[in-house]
Amino acid sequence: MDANLKNQTISTAILEAENINFSYDNGYKVFENINIEANSGKFIAIIGPSGIGKSTLLRLLGGFLKPDSGTVKLMGKPIYEPIPEVALIHQSIVTFPWMTAEENVMLSMKTKSMSHDEMIKKARDSLSRVGLDGFEDLYPKEMSGGMRQRVAIARAFAADPYVFLMDEPFAHLDELTAEGLRQDIYNILFSGETPLKSVIMVSHNLTEVLELADEIYILNNIPASVVGKVEVAMKRPRNPRSDEFNSNLDMLYGYLTPPRKR
Numbered sequence: 001m002d003a004n005l006k007n008q009t010i011s012t013a014i015l016e017a018e019n020i021n022f023s024y025d026n027g028y029k030v031f032e033n034i035n036i037e038a039n040s041g042k043f044i045a046i047i048g049p050s051g052i053g054k055s056t057l058l059r060l061l062g063g064f065l066k067p068d069s070g071t072v073k074l075m076g077k078p079i080y081e082p083i084p085e086v087a088l089i090h091q092s093i094v095t096f097p098w099m100t101a102e103e104n105v106m107l108s109m110k111t112k113s114m115s116h117d118e119m120i121k122k123a124r125d126s127l128s129r130v131g132l133d134g135f136e137d138l139y140p141k142e143m144s145g146g147m148r149q150r151v152a153i154a155r156a157f158a159a160d161p162y163v164f165l166m167d168e169p170f171a172h173l174d175e176l177t178a179e180g181l182r183q184d185i186y187n188i189l190f191s192g193e194t195p196l197k198s199v200i201m202v203s204h205n206l207t208e209v210l211e212l213a214d215e216i217y218i219l220n221n222i223p224a225s226v227v228g229k230v231e232v233a234m235k236r237p238r239n240p241r242s243d244e245f246n247s248n249l250d251m252l253y254g255y256l257t258p259p260r261k262r
Contacts, residue, residue, distance in 0.1 A: 012076050013037040014198040015061060015086065015163045020070035022053075022060060029223040030056060034070070036217055036226065038163065038198040041190065045209040046202045048219030049256055054202035055091075057219070058165045061200060062088045074162065084111070087161035091168035095140040095148045101127060102136040104151050108159040126154040130188055146177040153185075157194055164189065166201040170208060182211050186236065206252050210245060211238050218255040228255050 020034040030053045038044045048054055059065045061072055063079040063086065072079045074086060082088075095104050105123040114122070124136055130150040140148055149169065156164060169185075170178035189199055203209050209216060210232060218228040230251065234244055 013039050013073075014075055015200065016073050017057075017061060018071045018073065020057075020060060020072070021068045022056070022065070023068055031060075031067075032223040032225050034219075034224070034226060036061075036200075038200050040197045042198050042214045043186065043189070043212055044198065044200045045213035045216045046200065046219060047204070047206065047209055047216060047252065047256070048224060050204060052219050052224045054204075054219065055167050058088065058167050058200070058202055062086050062165050064088070084159050085162045086165060087156040087159055087163070088165045089152055089156055089167065089169055091171045095143075095151050097140050100137050100139055101132060101143070101147075101151045101154075104140075105155045105158050108155045122158055123154075126158040127151070129157060129191065129193065130154045131184060144177065145173045146181050149173065149181065153188070157196070160195045162195055162197045164196060164199045166199060168203055169201065170203075170205070178208070182208055183237070186212055206249055207240055210234075210248055210252070211240065216252070218252070220256065 015038045017034055017036045020031055021029070022031045023029045034057065036044070036046070046054055046057060056065065060067055063072065063082045066080070074083070079086070095101075096107075099107075102120065102123045105126050106119045109119045109122060112119075124133075127133060127136055127150075130153050132147065132150055132154065135143070135147065138147075140151075143151070153169075170181060173181065189196060201209075201212065213232055216230040216232065217226050218230070219225070220227045230248075232248065234248065239245055
């Protein structure tokens, strides 16, 4: 990444997709003219029917796939390949069973010019940030699913990214664990103590989307396009049992449910 990028003012979007078109190798067109912006301090969610390509879109945003046409930009600079400034957190909880929590987090610093002691300190700071202070020496088999997902988030933090791309981050957690992590995650991500500037999450769970997102992009149709954008004005913390929450939930379902034929 160009060193000037870190010093430029951020008057534009942190991460943006401009007129993205994408087809699979078999010729099936997945996306048509996708435009998405993630601005500083914003938690962005992308929703759509199952199979519409939400995870594929995240990989395009992270430079893991190349669009047929259109551009993905980080702070105004085109992205052509995966870069450390954009971190992808998978829906499957990726921790290496033969490594401790601390060692798992240190993996993201292997390419940095840091001493071993510096890496240990940063790994412990990152674990502390996600609520795992004192659990540095545990192995994944000794952790709950929620703890392992926190380790994955800490590992991403340790790389000092500007953007998190989160692919169904709570999908493999039981509902009680997922609810607890959702309650913490917004404050963890936007604590102001890291370079992180924006988060983009894809999810099929509309309740968690409304709990977390500032802005929601809705994908629909074949090929998929952005059919709506919702700005969530509810104050935090958000109560999923409130009338306001359920009104917003109904609106999202309305975008995703085809009208009934009369």
